[in-house]
Amino acid sequence: MQNNEPDLEDARYQVSSKREIIALLSTLMKENLELSIRLRDTEEAIATSILRMEDDVMFVKAAPDPTLNKAITESSDVVFAANPRNALIKFSAKHVHHTEVEHYLALKLDIPEQLVRIQRREFFRIAVPASSALRCKISFTTPEGKFNLVWVAISNISAGGIGIIDKNAALPLDTNVVYDDCQLELGVAASVRVRLRVRSSFREEPAVGDPLHHFGCEFVETPRAVLASIQRFILQLEREQNAQKIKVKDHPSQ
Incomplete structure (x- = not known):
């Protein structure tokens, strides 16, 4: 063996x-x-x-x-x-x-x-509220040689990866593609560079508005320092959401 x-x-x-x-x-x-x-x-x-x-x-x-x-x-x-x-x-x-x-x-x-x-x-995954407006910048070159830079919304995050929503349907709906140059926003003043591999994708056709592309991505070969920053951000986001739940429970709308 x-x-x-x-x-x-x-x-x-x-x-x-x-x-x-x-x-x-x-x-x-x-x-x-x-x-x-x-x-x-x-x-x-x-x-x-x-x-x-x-x-x-x-x-x-x-x-x-x-x-x-x-x-x-x-x-x-x-x-x-x-x-x-x-x-x-x-x-x-x-x-x-x-x-x-x-x-x-x-x-x-x-x-x-x-x-x-x-x-x-x-790999505890936590949903990112739309109000947080967290984004990820993805830079890539198309097979035709054209350079693209796309900003996507982050819908959820874990130490293993992120869920993203491409509201402009600019990223192709391909799986197993690796994007080597991605900038992940962690709050207002912090960002880290990561590599992302697309593990799942689907196209959403809303009743109103343009199509949306959804992706489930995993981090690839994430350095320890970057992973630590991501984990700290997840804990912070979880604390904020728990605090908000307690606030709503203690002061329900009349």
Whole structure:
């Protein structure tokens, strides 16, 4: 079996108990929950799920594209991730083999010796009231070479990412796109630079007004200092909202 050392950022969430690892992966398999496959040197995310587990190996569905399967089996560092019940489970594999399971094209890999499990509380998500008017500036270049700068509203925030609303529908509704140059506003006088990966998106057609683009984004390789600033802001926002709730409760409208 391979030795999958977690990143320093994830080390405190490491699970090394074989029994616990098998239990977590078995839950993913029984509930047919989606796994994503990522190669370290690319931004490509490939959807899969666990087909079977036996002894010290597991089998997952192969990618629909033979080229992607070839890249996975030739890579020496493949990362698997899942989000069961809004938690995060992540592990890596250094050797993945192409095979077939019950008429499915499949990928075979060792059950990891370690994995990372981050509970929901670590990514506590809090809604951002519209009155806060928090924004994120996203700079990017289109495939045609045109530079764009888009301001979007922040609808919710956690230590793991943000929800944004593009009121001008300027960002394309693409998933797995990474925006490397983003400026996240944290209150009136503070801002931090982050990288964002789009994990989900949809188009809203309001009864009145122009279409809106909604995105769920995760932070990518966030420096510790930036993450600490984001977490402090979340706590501050939570305190302010709790104080407002108490105020309303003590002084209800007549």
